[in-house]
Amino acid sequence: MSRPKNIRHQALMVLLAQAEEGKPLDRVLAQHLVRHPLADPRDRQLLMAMVYGVLRWRGVLDEVAARYSRHPLAKMKPLTLAALRLGILQLLFFDRVPAAAAIDETIKALQVVRQPRWLTGFVNALLRAVARDRGQIKMPDELHSHPEWLRQRWLARYGQESTRELCRINNLLPPLVLRVNLLRTTVAQLATQLGQAGIEVEPGAFVPEALLLPSYQGRIEELPGYGLGWFAVQDQAAQLVSLLLAGGPTGRYLDACAGLGGKTAHLAQLLPPASQLLALEPQLERFTLLQENLTRLGVAALTRQQSLEEFVADRSRDGHGGGVFQGILVDAPCSGLGVIRRHPDIRWNRQAADLAGQQERQVALLGLAAELLIPGGVLVYAVCSHEPEENEGVIARLLAACPHLTLDDPRPRLPAAARSLVGEDHFFRSLPSAGLDGFFAARLSKN
Structure with a gap:
């Protein structure tokens, strides 16, 4: 055109x-x-x-x-x-x-x-x-704002009332959520700067370091403190996922699917002193943005333009085997059906048949990550999806294939306000109905 x-x-x-x-x-x-x-x-x-x-x-x-x-x-x-x-x-x-x-x-x-x-x-x-x-x-009916295959899945799982509410929330404009970078500033200082700029600010309900900007629709780069690295844009659910890997001893840690680096930067802030963090991202465009974001936020982390599969293959060729990391985060590629409210195009770009393929990739990534853990190490799996194939189905297959892994209760790692998001099955689940992006996460330990 x-x-x-x-x-x-x-x-x-x-x-x-x-x-x-x-x-x-x-x-x-x-x-x-x-x-x-x-x-x-x-x-x-x-x-x-x-x-x-x-x-x-x-x-x-x-x-x-x-x-x-x-x-x-x-x-x-x-x-x-x-x-x-x-x-x-x-x-x-x-x-x-x-x-x-x-x-x-x-x-x-x-x-x-x-x-x-x-x-x-x-x-x-x-x-x-x-x-x-x-x-x-x-x-x-607003149910029809979502494709037929998706709403039928949700109707079968949640019932009509909850599905209609989920579709309604998915079509609302979500608030912009910031994670305050405590390496550079404080929650109070950033909130004050935003307020002085005439920007409406609300505290996060689940994470102390979160600030919500419910009415802001301008450019992120124009927010006070952006150039100084005072914040990263990150939903509260994503912030909670990073906390599941916190609290461990000093050691080497891996962000196996770093993307743009939101969780990488958060992990770098959470890890014990003298720990090392390696972030992997294979796509050049995303890898470039990853490095830019880490630099802006003042985060010290090693980065490699590699996939987890390539990283493991390189280690194998060099004769290195066995565990090396104390903790690994696998924020795996997924359907993204839990973040439709932020990315409405996702609902039209996915099909039910995609979920089986996603599961195969997710299980394979977790299997590779498990082999990189030292005994006593922790593996956190996360996806921005609430579909069973990408959630419980993945963990069931992983535990069957890796009997040396044990499912942990992640509640002690979470703020008190967020512990209700973990069920008796020890899985973390967040839904848009709670004002959060739709995430699933599990924390596993290597015996």
Whole structure:
């Protein structure tokens, strides 16, 4: 598509790029804004509201569009369907946008990319019909904001009331959560700086080092203290996962799937003095950001652009075997279905069949990690998913294959307010209904 001419045009560009490239929406949006920066913060907020809104409510938007279209949605071109979704979203969910402006600007976005007159006429007529009837439109159940396969899984497991509540929460704008970097500042000092900047701040309910910014929608880099490394963006559930590896003796520790380094930086803060921390991340883009984040936060950790499989293979070639680490965190690649409220595109990019493949990878990673533990060492497994295949199913297979591992009770490592998140089965589970991202974690010891 050509250079963006209005905010609707930009929204269409981002939606189509995300669908074509299959990358996470936040990454596609960030790359788009680098190429096409918006000087006015209000334009940036509107763009984000449109893009995220379309993906949060896509199922509902499609049902409404289907009622007014003689053409099956499945046969429409991606651009046409994206324009319909974008227009209907504004008409049904954006109270402050006049209907005429929503329709006209959406049509202009199609005209910029030289869509034929008959197609812009079709989109225009459908949107005007929705605008005419919007006071009488019976909205589809919010369950339909999630794909059929996913909501059927949740209905079977949670029941209708809890599933509807989960879908509702997944479509709310979650608060920005900061983890205060105690290596650089204090909770009180950062909260004061944020308050003086006119930013609403709330204390975390589960983690003392957490601060919630419920109404902030600006750029992270513009928050007070960002350049000084005073904080990392990290949900409370993710912060609690790092605590499961805390409290051990001085030794060597491994973050086997470091990603962007949120948990790596937290672990570095938690480990006993004189401990060594190694972080592995195979993807170049993520590895570069990992190093940048650790530098900004003032964290001392070794990093390698390697996967856990590559790290173990190198050790084997060099003749090194057996355990070497006192503690290992495996924040494994997963479906990400527990963080849909932050990443609404995930629900549309996953299928039920993906879960079995994820489990195979997760079990394999844990098997490699278990061999790297010294006797008495601790292994923490975590995923941002509450699907059984990636949770209890993984641990059951791991314990069957590794009888030298024992499941621990992680509650003593958690703040008192968070201990209710651990069940009698000793598994840590957090759900969006508690105001947290959906995480599962287990702590295991090597006999």
